[in-house]
Amino acid sequence: MTQPAILGGIPAFPDGVAFVRPPAPPLDAVMAKLENSYNQGMLTNGPLVRELEAAAAAALEVRNVVAVSSCTTGLMLVFRALGVQGDVLLPSFTFSASAHAVAWNGLNCRFAECDPNSFQLDLGDAKERMDGVGAILATHVFGAPCRPEEVENLAANAGVPVVFDAAHGFGSRRGNRALGGFGVAEVFSLTPTKPVVAGEGGLVATNDDALAAQLRMGRDYGNPGNYDTQFVGLNGRMSEMHAAVALCSLEAFPAHLERRHAMAARYSDGLRVIPGVKVQHLDEGDSSTFKDFTIAIETSAFGCDRDALVSALKAEGVDTRNYFDPPVHQQQSHARADGPNLPVTDRTSKRVVSLPIYPALTDAVIDQICAVIARIHDHAKAIQAC
Numbered sequence: 001m002t003q004p005a006i007l008g009g010i011p012a013f014p015d016g017v018a019f020v021r022p023p024a025p026p027l028d029a030v031m032a033k034l035e036n037s038y039n040q041g042m043l044t045n046g047p048l049v050r051e052l053e054a055a056a057a058a059a060l061e062v063r064n065v066v067a068v069s070s071c072t073t074g075l076m077l078v079f080r081a082l083g084v085q086g087d088v089l090l091p092s093f094t095f096s097a098s099a100h101a102v103a104w105n106g107l108n109c110r111f112a113e114c115d116p117n118s119f120q121l122d123l124g125d126a127k128e129r130m131d132g133v134g135a136i137l138a139t140h141v142f143g144a145p146c147r148p149e150e151v152e153n154l155a156a157n158a159g160v161p162v163v164f165d166a167a168h169g170f171g172s173r174r175g176n177r178a179l180g181g182f183g184v185a186e187v188f189s190l191t192p193t194k195p196v197v198a199g200e201g202g203l204v205a206t207n208d209d210a211l212a213a214q215l216r217m218g219r220d221y222g223n224p225g226n227y228d229t230q231f232v233g234l235n236g237r238m239s240e241m242h243a244a245v246a247l248c249s250l251e252a253f254p255a256h257l258e259r260r261h262a263m264a265a266r267y268s269d270g271l272r273v274i275p276g277v278k279v280q281h282l283d284e285g286d287s288s289t290f291k292d293f294t295i296a297i298e299t300s301a302f303g304c305d306r307d308a309l310v311s312a313l314k315a316e317g318v319d320t321r322n323y324f325d326p327p328v329h330q331q332q333s334h335a336r337a338d339g340p341n342l343p344v345t346d347r348t349s350k351r352v353v354s355l356p357i358y359p360a361l362t363d364a365v366i367d368q369i370c371a372v373i374a375r376i377h378d379h380a381k382a383i384q385a386c
């Protein structure tokens with residue numbers, strides 16, 4: 001039997017497997033898309049941004065989409081436009097930007113636990129922490145829907161708005177509904193590692209026309225058009241260049257998403273049989289973008305811990321990320337001496353690892369990554385010791 005590379009065997013991937021390869025659309029298509037705006041001197045917030053907003057609104061099945069310079073900016077503007085008072089409840093098991101958007105509005109983050117199987121906001125725990133909360137921000141973690149209608153119920157019972165960090169979720173579905181129309185707003189990201197890319201960019205989806213109007217003003221400094229700014233907005237506009245990339249990315253997206261589903265299914269089939277490897281739980285009928293394919297390692301059943309697995313995969317040439325470790329409440333930016341006690345989140349963040357998933361990856365490579373993880377399991381005791 002061949003030895004894992006970390007124990008002196010030959011690496012499975014001598015040339016390495018990258019963690020992510022952004023699905024950048026062909027440059028000539030982007031240039032053709034951009035030509036008209038560019039030649040007319042319209043470089044930002046012009047017809048291509050309008051076209052992107054309309055295309056995204058159709059895809060997300062929502063009345064309004066407001067394009068902004070990033071998902072973080074979009075979240076910041078939504079909280080500003082809502083005029084939230086009090087704390088914002090959110091999971092700690094999310095990307096830092098969710099919490100940063102809250103803090104940039106001078107609001108306090110009230111962190112809650114995650115579910116160890118779905119990695120989503122734990123609604124039971126959240127319910128216990130709702131006292132004095134002015135809004136909820138829930139993340140669709142790794143693109144899987146976070147039971148958004150249950151989050152809506154929790155918010156409705158407290159009489160507060162709910163915003164979704166849908167950075168990973170363009171193209172995900174909760175049963176027969178697209179993500180985009182839940183809560184007062186859902187905010188998507190178009191950075192290179194997300195399912196649809198612009199280079200940099202964000203999309204705020206909302207069925208609330210008044211909120212959409214506020215956001216359009218907010219991304220333009222709060223300027224309604226006459227330079228008599230109505231509130232402290234910022235420059236959150238999207239450029240025409242970014243919109244051109246996003247529109248081309250969107251055209252290729254149906255095929256791209258289908259490929260992601262196939263890759264995730266292949267990983268799931270290959271990994272489920274390995275003791276101690278858990279794939280992210282998805283509710284029956286839900287579909288995810290699999291922005292990340294993240295597994296959790298149960299050390300006792302797998303034989304070694306997450307860190308040992310990561311080292312062993314690195315030795316084989318497989319690049320991975322520990323999303324999300326550390327959780328936000330433990331990061332220097334948000335940690336406090338009197339911070340919350342979140343043992344499930346702490347434990348979960350030490351167990352997770354995200355595997356490569358992008359269209360350029362072949363089925364053969366996915367099968368081989370699964371086989372490598374099985375082999376690491378077979379030698380787990382020795383690997384843990386080294």
Ligand SMILES: *Cc1c(COP(=O)(O)O)cnc(C)c1O
Nearest residue numbers: 070071072095097098167189191
């Ligand atoms: C990437 C990401 C963001 C930030 O998106 P930007 O477009 O880079 O601002 C926010 N939340 C989550 C969960 C993310 O993964």
